Amino acid sequence: xxxxxxxxxxxxxxxxxxxxxxxxxxxxxxxxxxxxxxxxxxxxxxxxxxxxxxxxxxxxxxxxxxxxxxxxxxxxxxxxxxxxxxxxxxxxxxxxxxxxxxxxxxxxxxxxxxxxxxxxxxxxxxxxxxxxxxxxxxxxxxxxxxxxxxxxxxxxxxxxxxxxxxxxxxxxxxxxxxxxxxxxxxxxxxxxxxxxxxxxxxxxxxxxxxxxxxxxxxxxxxxxxxxxxxxxxxxxxxxxxxxxxxxxxxxxxxxxxxxxxxxxxxxxxxxxxxxxxxxxxxxxxxxxxxxxxxxxxxxxxxxxxxxxxxxxxxxxxxxxxxxxxxxxxxxxxxxxxxxxxxxxxxxxxxxxxxxxxxxxxxxxxxxxxxxxxxxxxxxxxxxxxxxxxxxxxxxxxxxxxxxxxxxxxxxxxxxxxxxxxxxxxxxxxxxxxxxxxxxxxxxxxxxxxxxxxxxx
Amino acid sequence: xxxxxxxxxxxxxxxxxxxxxxxxxxxxxxxxxxxxxxxxxxxxxxxxxxxxxxxxxxxxxxxxxxxxxxxxxxxxxxxxxxxxxxxxxxxxxxxxxxxxxxxxxxxxxxxxxxxxxxxxxxxxxxxxxxxxxxxxxxxxxxxxxxxxxxxxxxxxxxxxxxxxxxxxxxxxxxxxxxxxxxxxxxxxxxxxxxxxxxxxxxxxxxxxxxxxxxxxxxxxxxxxxxxxxxxxxxxxxxxxxxxxxxxxxxxxxxxxxxxxxxxxxxxxxxxxxxxxxxxxxxxxxxxxxxxxxxxxxxxxxxxxxxxxxxxxxxxxxxxxxxxxxxxxxxxxxxxxxxxxxxxxxxx
Numbered sequence: 001x002x003x004x005x006x007x008x009x010x011x012x013x014x015x016x017x018x019x020x021x022x023x024x025x026x027x028x029x030x031x032x033x034x035x036x037x038x039x040x041x042x043x044x045x046x047x048x049x050x051x052x053x054x055x056x057x058x059x060x061x062x063x064x065x066x067x068x069x070x071x072x073x074x075x076x077x078x079x080x081x082x083x084x085x086x087x088x089x090x091x092x093x094x095x096x097x098x099x100x101x102x103x104x105x106x107x108x109x110x111x112x113x114x115x116x117x118x119x120x121x122x123x124x125x126x127x128x129x130x131x132x133x134x135x136x137x138x139x140x141x142x143x144x145x146x147x148x149x150x151x152x153x154x155x156x157x158x159x160x161x162x163x164x165x166x167x168x169x170x171x172x173x174x175x176x177x178x179x180x181x182x183x184x185x186x187x188x189x190x191x192x193x194x195x196x197x198x199x200x201x202x203x204x205x206x207x208x209x210x211x212x213x214x215x216x217x218x219x220x221x222x223x224x225x226x227x228x229x230x231x232x233x234x235x236x237x238x239x240x241x242x243x244x245x246x247x248x249x250x251x252x253x254x255x256x257x258x259x260x261x262x263x264x265x266x267x268x269x270x271x272x273x274x275x276x277x278x279x280x281x282x283x284x285x286x287x288x289x290x291x292x293x294x295x296x297x298x299x300x301x302x303x304x305x306x307x308x309x310x311x312x313x314x315x316x317x318x319x320x321x322x323x324x325x326x327x328x329x330x331x332x333x334x335x336x337x338x339x340x341x342x343x344x345x346x347x348x349x350x351x352x353x354x355x356x357x358x359x360x361x362x363x364x365x366x367x368x369x370x371x372x373x374x375x376x377x378x379x380x381x382x383x384x385x386x387x388x389x390x391x392x393x394x395x396x397x398x399x400x401x402x403x404x405x406x407x408x409x410x411x412x413x414x415x416x417x418x419x420x421x422x423x424x425x426x427x428x429x430x431x432x433x434x435x436x437x438x439x440x441x442x443x444x445x446x447x448x449x450x451x452x453x454x455x456x
Numbered sequence: 457x458x459x460x461x462x463x464x465x466x467x468x469x470x471x472x473x474x475x476x477x478x479x480x481x482x483x484x485x486x487x488x489x490x491x492x493x494x495x496x497x498x499x500x501x502x503x504x505x506x507x508x509x510x511x512x513x514x515x516x517x518x519x520x521x522x523x524x525x526x527x528x529x530x531x532x533x534x535x536x537x538x539x540x541x542x543x544x545x546x547x548x549x550x551x552x553x554x555x556x557x558x559x560x561x562x563x564x565x566x567x568x569x570x571x572x573x574x575x576x577x578x579x580x581x582x583x584x585x586x587x588x589x590x591x592x593x594x595x596x597x598x599x600x601x602x603x604x605x606x607x608x609x610x611x612x613x614x615x616x617x618x619x620x621x622x623x624x625x626x627x628x629x630x631x632x633x634x635x636x637x638x639x640x641x642x643x644x645x646x647x648x649x650x651x652x653x654x655x656x657x658x659x660x661x662x663x664x665x666x667x668x669x670x671x672x673x674x675x676x677x678x679x680x681x682x683x684x685x686x687x688x689x690x691x692x693x694x695x696x697x698x699x700x701x702x703x704x705x706x707x708x709x710x711x712x713x714x715x716x717x718x719x720x721x722x723x724x725x726x727x728x729x730x731x732x733x734x735x736x737x738x739x740x741x742x743x744x745x746x747x748x749x750x751x752x753x754x755x756x757x758x759x760x761x762x763x764x765x766x767x768x769x770x771x772x773x774x775x776x777x778x779x780x781x782x783x784x785x786x787x788x789x790x791x792x793x794x795x796x797x798x799x800x801x802x803x
Contacts, residue, residue, distance in 0.1 A: 001747045001756070005736070007689075007716035283751065286709040315693035324709055347693040349706060349737075353724055355679030358687060361725040362603045362619050367687075372714075374691060374706065385691075387708045387737075432692050 004283045008370050011416065011439070012279040012390035014259035018044045019442030020421050023254040028267070031227045031250045032173050035207050038229070038248070038256060038265065039190055042205060045258035047192040050204060054164040055172050055188025057146075058221055059181035060157040061095055061136075066129035067105040078112045085117035095136050098144045099174035105132055133158045145171035146185065164188055172209045172227055182222040186210050194277065195260045196236075201277050201288035201326030203261070204243075206232040210299070212247055217299050233275045233293045237326035244321035244330045246273055246295040255421070257438055261289075262392045264438060266423060271297040272310035274423070277326065278373055278389030288326035290375045290388030292346045295319045314396075314426040314434055315347035322346045322375045324388070347374050349387065350396045352432035357399035366399030368415055371436060393439040395420065398432075413437065459717060460600035461787075462509050462731045465490045468570040468760050468788040470581055473552035476520040476530065483518065483569060491573035492516075501530075505537060508574040508598040508731065510605040513537040514625035514661075516576070516596060520551065525635035528552075532578075532594045534627040536661060544659030545669050547594040547629030549578060562588055568743050570762065570786045572732050574598040577762050577786060579650045581743060589640025593650035594629035595762075599720055599728040621663060624727060626684065626720070628658035633671065646671065650742075651764045652779050653686040660684055660722055667722055674769055687719040687726065688782040689737050705738030705781045713738040715748065718784060732787040739765030740783040759785035 018041055027033040083089055089104060096103040105125035106113060114122050123139035126132040130153070137148040137160060145166060151159045160178065162185055164171045169188040176182060189208035196202045210218045211225030219225040229250055234243035248254075248271045256265040261279070266272035273295040280289060294316040310316075323329045349372040352358045358367050375388030395415060413420045420437035467490050471482045480501045488494055493505040501519030518532050529548040536542035555563040564582040571577070575597030582592065603621040630645035646656040657671040668684065675683045689706065707713050714737040718730040740746065740761040749756045763784035767777035 001749055002712055002715070002736075003749050004751050005712050005715040005748060006750075007714045009716075281708065284708045284710050284712055290709070315691075347691045349689050350692060351687040351689055351719065352692070353679075353681040353721075356681050356724045358681075358721060358724055358726065360602060361727050364725075367719075367726065372689075384704075385706070387706050387714065389708075426692055432690060434692055 004281075007372075008281055008390065011370060011395050012392050013439075013443075014261065014392040015443050016046060017259045017393045017439060017441070017443045018257055020255050020257045020438060020440045023256055023265075025252045028252045028254045029250055030173070031209055031229050032169060034248065034250045034254070035169055035209070035229045038231075039192065039207055041256050041258050042192045042263060045263065046195050046260045047205070047258070048195075049190060050193035051189075051191040052167045053187075053189050054167055055169050055185035055209065056164070057162040057176055057182030057185040059096070059160045059162060059176060059178040060154075061133065061160070061178045063129045063153060063156055063158055065092060065179070066095065066132045066136075066158060067093075067107070067125040068129060068132060069107040069109055069125040069127055071127065072109050076110075078108070078110060081106055081111040081114045081122065084114045085120055089120075095132075095178065096140060097175070097177045098140055098146065099171075099176075101143060103136055103139055103143075105136065129158070133160070136160075145174055146176070169207075169209045180223070183211070183224075184222055184227055186222045186227070187220070197261055197277055197289055199280060199285040199287065199289050199326075200236070201261075201291075202236045203275060203277055203291070203326075204234045204236075205263070205275065206234070206243075208232070210247070212249075212299060230299070231273065233321065233328055235277075235288075235291050235323065235326040235328040237288050237291075237323070237328075239291075239323050239327035240321070240330040242330065243328050244275070244293045244295070245299060246297050246319065247271060247299050248273065249297065257393070257440075259392045264423060266310055271295065274310060274391075276373075276391045278375070279392060280389040287324075290324050290373070290386075291322060291326055291328055292373050292375055292388060292391075293321040293328060294346060310424050313428060314424055314431065314436055315428075320346055322388075324375060324377055324386070346376065346388075347385075348372065348396055348434065348436065349374050350398065350432065350434055352398040352434045354432055357433050359399070366397040366435075369396045369398065371396050394423070395437050397435050397437060399435060412440075459734050460729050460731050462572050462574070464509070464573045466570070466572045466732050466787050466789060468568070468786065470566045471569050472566050473550075473580075474565065476522075476528070476551045479530070479551065479567070480518065480520060486569060487571055487576070490571050492571070506574040506598055508600070510601055512574075512598045512601060512605055512621065512624055514574075514598050514623070515540065516627075521548075524637075527637065529591070532576075532596060532627065532629070534596050534625055534659060534661075536623065536625075536664065538623060539664060542661060542664065542666060544596075544625075544627045544661065544666075545633070545657065546631075547596075547627055547657075548591050548631040549580075549594050549629060550590050550592055553580075553590055553592070562590070564592070567592075568760075568762075570760065570788070572787075575731055577649070579742075579762060588645055589636065589643070591629060591631035591641065591645055593648055594627070594631070595649045595655075596625070596627035597730070598625045600731050601728040602726060603728075621727075623661060623663050626658060626660045628655035628684065630657075632657060647768055649686065649763060649784060651766050652768045653688045653763075653782060653784075654680075654683040654768055654779075655685065656683060658684045660727075662727065681721070681724045684720070684722050686730075686735065686782075686784065687721050688735055688778060689714060689716060690778040690781065705736075707738060715785070730784075734759070734785050734787075736761075736783040736785055737781060738783060739780050740785075745788065746785065755790070757790055758788050760788050762786050 108124040140148040211222035213225030262276035264274040275293040277289040371391040371394040374385040419440040424436040498517040499519040503517035534544040566581040580592035601621040634642040659669040742764040
């Protein structure tokens with residue numbers, strides 16, 4: 001006896017989608033702005049804060065170069081500082097530069113502290129290099145976006161730790177420079193948690209920055225590399241310790257769409273990511289949800305990504321995470337494996353043909369279908385795929401092109417009273433011809449009311 | 457989109473293949489009982505008119521031959537109601553097979569026959585391998601059309617009327633059309649709905665046009681649309697059947713499969729779907745039954761699997777094992793009395 005086995009042909013409408021939001025170039029090229037936008041869009045979809053941590057960095061200064069004050073044998077009246085706010089300074093007289101502000105030690109026994117400088121902060125030198133280092137840390141902490149701690153000396157170097165005053169990544173674009181160390185702070189994050197599904201599952205997205213250093217991947221201390229938004233996805237059901245990890249390179253225009261249990265961010269040419277707690281069919285939930293996360297970029301030390309994958313393919317042989325019970329098991333390109341056996345490749349379940357589109361005889365429209373996803377029980381092991389559920393606010397068309405004929409007057413794809421934007425296309429030889437689309441409209445009160453009246 | 461129910465009687469029964477004329481007589485009784493109109497004798501058999509609930513119509517003739525090149529065979533042939541000269545292929549199916557040796561698993565004496573008012577599915581009640589040299593399965597009928605079958609006001613304003621179907625029927629079987637003797641046909645039996653979602657040798661007629669009547673051979677790679685086929689759910693990803701860890705169908709984590717419309721397509725165009733039928737996303741044993749409970753309406757229906765799920769060879773060294781990922785269920789009625797006219801069990 002089979003209980004309610006029927007294919008859910010209708011799209012899995014979430015009822016609370018932000019719709020497709022364009023992230024313009026001016027935001028998309030700025031790491032911090034891009035992260036802030038992503039965070040804001042997730043919050044619009046009902047994701048809430050589940051933790052945060054301020055960014056950090058490390059720096060060093062040469063002990064031998066640290067100025068010290070000298071107590072005069074006979075007290076003298078301090079004089080005005082000869083350089084003041086605008087005088088020339090030799091680079092070695094500047095102990096630190098943070099966000100464009102130079103920190104300069106002065107001898108308090110000889111000079112009056114210059115105040116009110118726009119780009120220069122004078123702080124008192126101590127009687128020992130260590131005292132000066134302490135004073136430097138206090139000065140930077142007072143003026144900048146960072147709490148700076150002098151943490152001691154190692155060999156010939158003073159050690160400093162920078163911690164952002166801001167709760168997350170907000171100050172990461174403010175450069176820091178001493179004798180050596182982090183070029184900026186990184187690793188600060190906001191962890192956003194999706195609402196809990198009826199099945200008890202949720203996703204967590206940790207938004208943060210890292211310094212990505214070309215083919216060598218992440219530089220934890222940001223000594224080298226470029227400030228880059230970075231995202232880690234974890235599920236409520238556990239899985240791989242670190243979850244799924246991927247940079248979102250701040251290269252320009254992006255689109256993003258979020259719902260309570262799913263989000264997607266993509267562009268035409270750079271990092272893309274879809275993370276979804278799949279919707280199980282009514283009457284068929286088992287524990288928590290199936291999860292699929294797939295993306296197009298790598299942070300591996302080899303730097304080999306699968307750029308453009310999401311916008312080209314409907315199966316994901318690299319850079320993906322998948323699992324059941326809301327557990328995220330990361331299988332990235334680091335393994336450099338390509339597997340044909342479908343025990344680890346999430347893919348879409350659909351009706352289509354290889355080689356030519358499947359069309360309706362009536363209208364020559366592609367067949368529009370639910371976005372059912374096949375998920376491997378454990379992508380790191382031989383484990384047969386199962387039907388994970390449907391992605392939210394998405395449909396699959398049995399064609400790689402636009403819905404021929406289902407076009408409104410503005411030239412946009414139209415289906416079931418909504419407009420749809422193409423997210424991915426199958427283009428690998430041997431694939432069933434198909435494409436994946438995401439609903440463009442936001443769900444507001446009107447939309448919810450309408451769907452309720454329709455019984456949807 | 458709901459399944460296409462005729463809401464008319466269906467039958468699924470076993471009929472002994474011999475003696476042949478007794479088989480034809482029993483088959484005739486069965487077909488008439490489910491709504492076929494017997495128009496008269498044809499050779500030693502009968503010819504019929506079948507009418508779908510949409511008003512589409514075709515004719516079918518079934519008789520028995522016993523010639524040196526077609527020994528001890530039934531023949532089924534569909535043809536056009538509007539133009540009887542438009543005929544489909546002849547599909548033979550043998551009147552039983554005796555054991556060639558003790559324990560010969562290919563022997564059979566009985567056919568499983570399923571019919572409703574406009575479709576007929578016949579297959580040997582036979583558990584042995586899927587391809588042999590004896591034809592023993594045939595399917596035909598008038599499917600549910602996705603195009604309008606009666607002119608709408610919009611259609612009548614167009615000349616000629618477009619997007620209309622006034623004729624749609626098909627026939628298929630595992631007969632390869634070759635001569636055969638006591639050892640069977642020359643060449644292998646053809647893939648058909650008894651053992652695949654593809655049909656290799658078939659006739660498909662739409663609006664008086666014979667879209668195809670012949671043998672496509674194996675579906676070709678990468679274009680597999682050249683064969684008449686059921687549009688089964690499959691993975692987007694290429695699934696070569698030569699690899700291990702191949703999934704036997706698709707199920708949810710609770711083990712339940714998906715049931716969905718048995719759409720029929722040819723050259724990439726979906727013409728319609730089978731009446732009183734559905735596909736399952738898992739393989740089932742041939743001729744095994746399954747009950748489906750639909751909670752919203754509290755209705756249970758019983759189905760029988762017509763398809764011996766199996767992969768299909770699409771090249772010399774390449775197979776498509778999606779054939780292992782579906783079943784073709786034919787409605788046999790409710791386990792207990794239920795008003796089928798109230799059923800709309802899908803979606």
